[in-house]
Amino acid sequence: MDPTSPTAAGRWARPAFWIALYLALIALPLLVLLLGDRPGGGGFAWDFALIVGYAALAMMGVQFALTARFKRATAPFGIDVIYYFHRYLAVVAFALLVLHVVVLLVTRPEAVGSVDPRVAPGYMSLGWLALLAFVAIVLSSLLRKTLGLGYDAWRRVHTVLAVLGVLFALLHVLGSGSYLVTPAKRAFWIALALSWVLLAIHVRLFRPLWLRRHPWRVAEVREERGRSWTVAVEPAHGHRFDYQPGQFAWVTLRASPFAMREHPFSISSSPTRPGRLEFTIKALGDFTATIGGIRPGETAWVDGPYGTFGTDHHPEARGYVFIAGGVGIAPIISMLRACADRGETRPLWLFYGNRRWDRVVFREELDALAGRLDLRIVHVLGDPPDGWEGERGYIDRAVLERHLPARGEELHHFVCGPQPMIQLAERSLRALDVPASRVHSEIFDLA
Ligand SMILES: Cc1cc2nc3c(=O)[nH]c(=O)nc-3n(C[C@H](O)[C@H](O)[C@H](O)COP(=O)(O)OP(=O)(O)OC[C@H]3O[C@@H](n4cnc5c(N)ncnc54)[C@H](O)[C@@H]3O)c2cc1C
Structure with a gap:
């Protein structure tokens, strides 16, 4: 974030608020467990294993909120960042769950008992089922592309397994009774788990219902x-x-x-x-x-x-640099069209990478926009036609340096395209001393 910007404090405050809320949503349910009557005498390993298990469950629950597409909560970060956060936190929560099981198996195997559902109490079998559901969720998500799972089918299975996993885990903790010793604590955790399931229902039922009324x-x-x-x-x-x-x-x-x-x-x-x-x-x-x-x-x-990928979020910039690869031009042409219609006078640059000249989407319209704006367009072609005198190869540091002014770090930069292109552009801008807070990227891949 640019510390000289007058709105810098406000921009820091919003993400800080949502991060604090996220931490509170995990910590509060754990605090409730520790209030009032508590079971004693289990020993450190026992208490550690249980609290880690509850923490894992609380984290898994909040995962529903992360993908519920709440605009206010996602706006300060960008939805791509939220989805990546969702992904990495799932791994952390899963690691805590495994720790819960391993510590109990090592220190109190008699409390874990048999995995055979015919002899094990129902709540223990539900605990194993929850673990299986979470194993399936994590493996199918991390290895989706390797396993060749179609995105739509994976997403449906992911939702069903997530709801089942949380429900099974809740029934497991209610059945085992550990820490949930008072009716108030039980009611609190049941309400909490229901709120997670409600979030899933909101996304899968209420939102589609609203969409159906707005065709x-x-x-x-x-x-x-x-x-x-x-x-x-x-x-x-x-x-x-x-x-x-x-x-x-x-x-x-x-x-x-x-x-x-x-x-x-x-x-x-x-x-x-x-x-x-x-x-x-x-x-x-x-x-x-x-x-x-x-x-x-x-x-x-x-x-x-x-999404927050847009010039409207950075009105204080002295000018804008757009870096697009292929269809990554889509959000950028929207910004350029808006700039032209609004009579934008600040300097603009567009670095547009494509393999071939005949595949450059919006080529003629971009030329027309350059006539209405203070816009310099630099086409960079991977496979240029004979006689091409423009840039060739990739949009790298050398290309940017050749066309951007020396004080380019005072501009805001918008990068959109395939991931390798985004990474190269970000690296190149870093090498040109552009602060990270002035580089905004849109990744066209969430999972
Ligand atoms: C914020 C954002 C903006 C995007 N804007 C554009 C755009 O303007 N123009 C454009 O051409 N593409 C855009 N994309 C990419 C586009 O969403 C995917 O290319 C498309 O969903 C692929 O679907 P498919 O079934 O044709 O491809 P598939 O071959 O089935 O999938 C290719 C990959 O695309 C991703 N994908 C597939 N389905 C989805 C889905 N429902 N949701 C999220 N990711 C999915 C998966 O990672 C998958 O592995 C954008 C992506 C994001 C995240």
Whole structure:
């Protein structure tokens, strides 16, 4: 964060508040366990194992909140960061769960008893089932691509296993009774677990219900260069949709909003032209390859807007540098269109990396925008045509240095494209002494 910015304190305060709330949501349930009557005499290892188990459960529960897409909570960080946080915290929570089991198996095997469900008490079998559910969640998430699991199927299984895992774990702790010795403590933990399940219901039931009442119609499907398509949608009942340039939405096409077949896409249109949203989509996989077959008149569902990747979040900048790779131009063209319509006068740079000249999406429109803005466009081609005199290869430090002013660190930089391109651009900007707080990246991959 730029310490000279007048809003710097406010910008630090919001993430700090949400991080404190996150920690409180984990610590509070543990504190409740320690209040009032407590079982004694179990010894350090026993108490340690139980508290670690409860901490794991509390962390797993808060995972539901992390993916519930609460705009206020995700805004200070960006939704991609929240999803990565969700992923790493799941591993930490799982490690605590394993620690819980291992410490008990080593120090109190008689308390753990048999794993055979025919002889073990029901609450112990539920504990093992919860552990199995969490093993399946973690392995299928970390190894999804290696195992070749389709994203949609994985997501459905992930949700079901998460709800079952938390329910089984709750029944396990209620059955074992450890620490939950008073009715008040039991009621507190039951209410807590129900709130987690309610969050899942909110995301999977209430939000789709709301979406179903706000349908969109496909107005146009335009073929772009580079195996990309622009899909324009309009609200079927004329409802309002306010967004900022650079934001994205979860879009469902040819499926019910309950089907969990939504995909995140940046909004490529500009909020300066309301009443219609456009998404520019590259045919890359199972779903995106079908975009060209979408017809005007079809129904679409749009959940959004989300994200903080945008110039509107950094109005104090002296100018903006955009670095795009391929279809990563989608949120950037939205910002450029908005800049042009708003009469932006600050200097702008666009570094646009593509393999081939004939695949450069929005090529002509970018030239037109350069005529309306103080915009310098630097095309960088991996496989340039004969006679190409522009930049070639990748958008690296040398390319940036050649075109950016010496005091480029006073600009704000927006990077969007494939992950290797983002990493190279971030490294190059770091090497040019651009503070991390002035580099904003949008990763097109959440899981
Ligand atoms: C914030 C954000 C904005 C994006 N904006 C654009 C854009 O403007 N234009 C564009 O072409 N692409 C964009 N993407 C990428 C786009 O969402 C994926 O390419 C698309 O969902 C792939 O789906 P598929 O079934 O065609 O591909 P598949 O081959 O099935 O999947 C390829 C990979 O895409 C990811 N993916 C697949 N489905 C989903 C899903 N439902 N949700 C999240 N990730 C998924 C997975 O990591 C998967 O491994 C964006 C992604 C994010 C996270």
